[in-house]
Amino acid sequence: MIRSELRKKIALQGGAVIIVGAVFVFFWNDLRKTAVVHIQTSSTSRISGILPSLISDLNLILPISLLAVLSGVVCAFYLEEWCPATSWIRGFIGSQVNFLTEIPSLLYGLLAIMVLFSDPGVLKEIGALSPAQNVNESGVEVALFERNTLVFYAETLIFILMAMPIAIKTTQEALRSVATPIRESTYVLGATQWQVLTKQVVPLAFPKILAGGCRSMSRALAAAALLIGIHIPSHTPGPRGIPDRFVLFLGGALLLSTISSFLTVESGTHK
Amino acid sequence: MNSNSQNGSQTTPIIEVTDLKVHYGNTPALNGVSFDVYQNEILGIIGPAQSGKTTLLKVINRTLEFTPDTTVAGSVKLDGEDISTIGDVYGLRRRIGMVQPLPVGLPLSIYDNVAFAPRTAGIRAKSELDEIVERCLQQAALWEEVKDRLNTLGTKLSGGQQQRLTIARALSHQPDILCLDEFSIAVDPVTTMRIEEVLKTLRTEMTILLVTNLVQQAKRLANRTAFFLNGDLIEIDTTDIIFSENPSEQATYDYVNGTFG
Numbered sequence: 001m002i003r004s005e006l007r008k009k010i011a012l013q014g015g016a017v018i019i020v021g022a023v024f025v026f027f028w029n030d031l032r033k034t035a036v037v038h039i040q041t042s043s044t045s046r047i048s049g050i051l052p053s054l055i056s057d058l059n060l061i062l063p064i065s066l067l068a069v070l071s072g073v074v075c076a077f078y079l080e081e082w083c084p085a086t087s088w089i090r091g092f093i094g095s096q097v098n099f100l101t102e103i104p105s106l107l108y109g110l111l112a113i114m115v116l117f118s119d120p121g122v123l124k125e126i127g128a129l130s131p132a133q134n135v136n137e138s139g140v141e142v143a144l145f146e147r148n149t150l151v152f153y154a155e156t157l158i159f160i161l162m163a164m165p166i167a168i169k170t171t172q173e174a175l176r177s178v179a180t181p182i183r184e185s186t187y188v189l190g191a192t193q194w195q196v197l198t199k200q201v202v203p204l205a206f207p208k209i210l211a212g213g214c215r216s217m218s219r220a221l222a223a224a225a226l227l228i229g230i231h232i233p234s235h236t237p238g239p240r241g242i243p244d245r246f247v248l249f250l251g252g253a254l255l256l257s258t259i260s261s262f263l264t265v266e267s268g269t270h271k
Numbered sequence: 272m273n274s275n276s277q278n279g280s281q282t283t284p285i286i287e288v289t290d291l292k293v294h295y296g297n298t299p300a301l302n303g304v305s306f307d308v309y310q311n312e313i314l315g316i317i318g319p320a321q322s323g324k325t326t327l328l329k330v331i332n333r334t335l336e337f338t339p340d341t342t343v344a345g346s347v348k349l350d351g352e353d354i355s356t357i358g359d360v361y362g363l364r365r366r367i368g369m370v371q372p373l374p375v376g377l378p379l380s381i382y383d384n385v386a387f388a389p390r391t392a393g394i395r396a397k398s399e400l401d402e403i404v405e406r407c408l409q410q411a412a413l414w415e416e417v418k419d420r421l422n423t424l425g426t427k428l429s430g431g432q433q434q435r436l437t438i439a440r441a442l443s444h445q446p447d448i449l450c451l452d453e454f455s456i457a458v459d460p461v462t463t464m465r466i467e468e469v470l471k472t473l474r475t476e477m478t479i480l481l482v483t484n485l486v487q488q489a490k491r492l493a494n495r496t497a498f499f500l501n502g503d504l505i506e507i508d509t510t511d512i513i514f515s516e517n518p519s520e521q522a523t524y525d526y527v528n529g530t531f532g
Binding site: 085179183184187191199200 | 337362365371373378387391392440443444
């Protein structure tokens, strides 16, 4: 009975994923053409189309997001499970997290551009900004994985500022969603705190934690769209074409929201 | 007020409660309660709501610690050892089986629900677990109904079945003391009678603290009965005396005869 319910849900959600995928496949050639039209200076196929953008953006986003989301999750676990309820740390981080999650993500992108990447910005001042090597009018092949270390750290900072508060908040909510009676009746059976966490709380909260991770990432993408789309292309590897980049964010955000909705499908059961 | 229990052999107290005071914030829940619980007896605990019955059970297995802003004074000794200084609180909780008023099915299969406590205690052998699960489910009068679907979710059972599942779970770690907190709220009368029969046989193996709203249940099962009112222990005596025409306190007589208030 439970299996069949689960199967139905997986079918529905899987259908959504397939539709998103189909849209991509269907418009793939159009996307490529659009991209190529806009990168008029590019004479090599290696830096036109959707794939170089994809690789370059994943290269930027994946390591940073793992860092931001993981540290957020760890922080939330500490706050919810170990930090004493009366501790000032809890109040302090809680209020900061609430503040940071309420800021529209657009502002983070603007802030980053203004403070870090603009002409009188920090990175310019310390001479970290140099034109990207890959946009090459003579068609020389470029290394997509090359990166400017300081720019990378700056981006990491913004991503962590963006993604971590949401990861903390959603993880806290996921942990709180595990009902107190379930915890207490597990303790009553003589389980240690670690056993309660690993055997009951985490299995129950895991889909929600994962969904929260996706949500924080898709929000960070929104800010990053501004950064990558408008300013970073001149300093990081990857094609310059702005529509090219935005198409990716559209796809990325769709994919993340689909995964997130899939994970938030009633997750009251495991096993 | 206190008296020796019915059987002369039950003279060693397994639980000694001395001047126990509990406050939730500034609200008192127990005001200096003292009594003993003897080995292999069923102690019925009766009293209206807000009289501190559940709090008492929570102090004994130290789950009151999860409620913030509580203060506990006085001492509770288990086999002569003060429970507040016991280092291995998980071992303490394993010695005490607890059944809560409303069933909490862990979101696991029926089998895993019952096998949870033995597994946390380190039992891994399948045959041993099978044996424990069958024994406990039989003791909780649930085995016949679920023996063909041990792998379905425990939370999918009906309310009464889930309550019996929690009883099976409480028995699964072979506790010395079984605390039943109004276990019959969610169970139908026929099943309640079946569980009561089981409790009578379990008395030879463990000590049972039976908190109940049904005074007749205490009369049927308990060797001794304690009457709590507003955080005070009004009277504790053998069940025969409590339910007789002349208990030492008038309030006890009024409560058990339904003329209270």
